Amino acid sequence: MQTISEIRALLAARGLRPKHRLGQNFLHDKNQITRLVDAAGLRAGDLVLEVGPGTGTLTEALLDAGAEVVACELDDDMADLVEDRLGTRLTLVRGDCLDRGRTLAPAVVDALDGRPFRLVANLPYQAASPLIAGLLVDGHPCLGQYVTIQKEVADRLAAAPGTKDYGTLTVIVQVFASVHRIGVLPPSCFWPAPKVTSAMIAIEPGPAADIEDPHAFARFVAMLFSRRRKQLGGRFDRAATWPDGISPEQRPETLTPDRLVALWRCFGHEP
Template identity: 40%
Template sequence: MTEAGTSALLGPADIRRLAGELDVRPTKKLGQNFVHDPNTVRRIVTTAALTPDDVVLEVGPGLGSLTLALLPAASHVVAVEIDPVLAARLPATVAERAPDLADRLTVHNSDALRVSADQLTRQPTALVANLPYNVSVPVVLHLLAELPTMTKALVMVQAEVADRIAAGPGTKVYGVPSVKVAWYAEARRVATVPRSVFWPAPNVDSALVLLTRRPTPDADRDAVFALVDAAFAQRRKTLRAALATWAGSADRAAEILTGAGVDPSSRGETLTIADYVAITRTAGKALR
């Protein structure tokens, strides 16, 4: 990070001053917990391993702590902020604290769950964000689906959610988020972030999850995701029973599973994304 970028970072006093100036009271509804520790944002940027050519998408920049750390490390930062007050203030904060980098910032006052590629003048190559706890998984899945140019992501989420996203088959926390994220990317939990670096401090710790995009399977995504939802809706049941409604009957489910090379007595939590793709393809062939 450049010296200009380092000196511009916000500390606890800056965060409280800005919040007071804007009369901002962090809300649970928007999942607002502002990072006030410069070392944490430096660590995030370092872990993201950005290049000078990267266009970074930041969701929920808030008061600008992470934004200021990202600007020296990338060619441009596209910030998406749902709060109109915060969105309006962010360019001014950057102009005050890092004037030589102000032209690298574009702010969109919008909901990240509604962002699409055609709305953005610059196509992101990376997502780096402190995501609101209440919508973190839907936001990740939506952006991976909508922004094919985004080849990597480093997101800070609730520690429990990080474990779910990065979980592998056969583990207790492996579930729908794990499988659906795996459709797009390899996920790895890379660090824990203590609650003390936020204002207000949340009730749980956070964690950083690194996502590396990989080629998506050659299959109907919606059909695969519907299968995943069905398999985990009754995760204690065998797949033969859990997929009975999806397939039309338990016997039909067993036939499809066997045809895909999957044991009908296994459970959804033991299957990889490749297994779900194979089952979907087998079911599709059976309908022809």
């Protein structure tokens, strides 16, 4: 695994510097990298999607664990670096991992070739939320997501109803998966050190939710949380038969994910 000095040297040799606008904060702490790879429970031949490989520190650890790696890199300079160092050992996809900021890009989907995979990555902060949600609702055979993200995003994933962090992303993740916090990473684990604390989390699919159209359900929840304090009776027929435990006087932000699913089943698509 690369030290800070080695990462600096790799970049300096190419006249490169970390690009803040792309969220380039390279995870270099060897213990944390090992912790992330171990959490994924990889076996030889397992397929892994890594988003934002940077200089390839985590990539090397994944390859050494026997994984088959598809790495997606937005930055052409970093893609060139990784390809020169590890090109024969991985499949490199150049470009944004997301299509229109919402779903996996077609080039990534093609590289995965319909095979079950795990996401293991030090995620660029701007890609974290849409990528996490997209992998859960798009029907890809993702066996789990093992990632480092901003701690504030991790807090949202595990938030309870009625709290400020509880929202659309919380509901989507908790309906379709279970969330486990592996640990908290101080800024010193990265170079350059970010201004925020990070968290390492595992998101693993739960029992299949009885929702025929996950995308429509996600839009339904987003619609409700767009006015999270508006009483439900202002959106749905107060005279209708409401699900047990839900009343027209309640607000979306107070409902558990299970009750939001019940509301979806009762009222169907967006009003």
